[in-house]
Amino acid sequence: MSAPALSLLYVPADRPDRVVKALDSAAEVVLVELGFPLSVVARLREGGAV
Numbered sequence: 001m002s003a004p005a006l007s008l009l010y011v012p013a014d015r016p017d018r019v020v021k022a023l024d025s026a027a028e029v030v031l032v033e034l035g036f037p038l039s040v041v042a043r044l045r046e047g048g049a050v
Contacts, residue, residue: 014042 008029009022022030 006028007026008031009025009027010031010033011018011022013019013032013034019030019032022032
């Protein structure tokens, strides 16, 4: 007998709108990425070098 599948959502911590949306979803697990430096994420979004 296998375990039931769980739904999992991964969201970056620097997008609070997505975190809220993920928490409001029907997902059993929400992973909020806190380990990646947020300034690096912002620079990547702007097309800058890391």
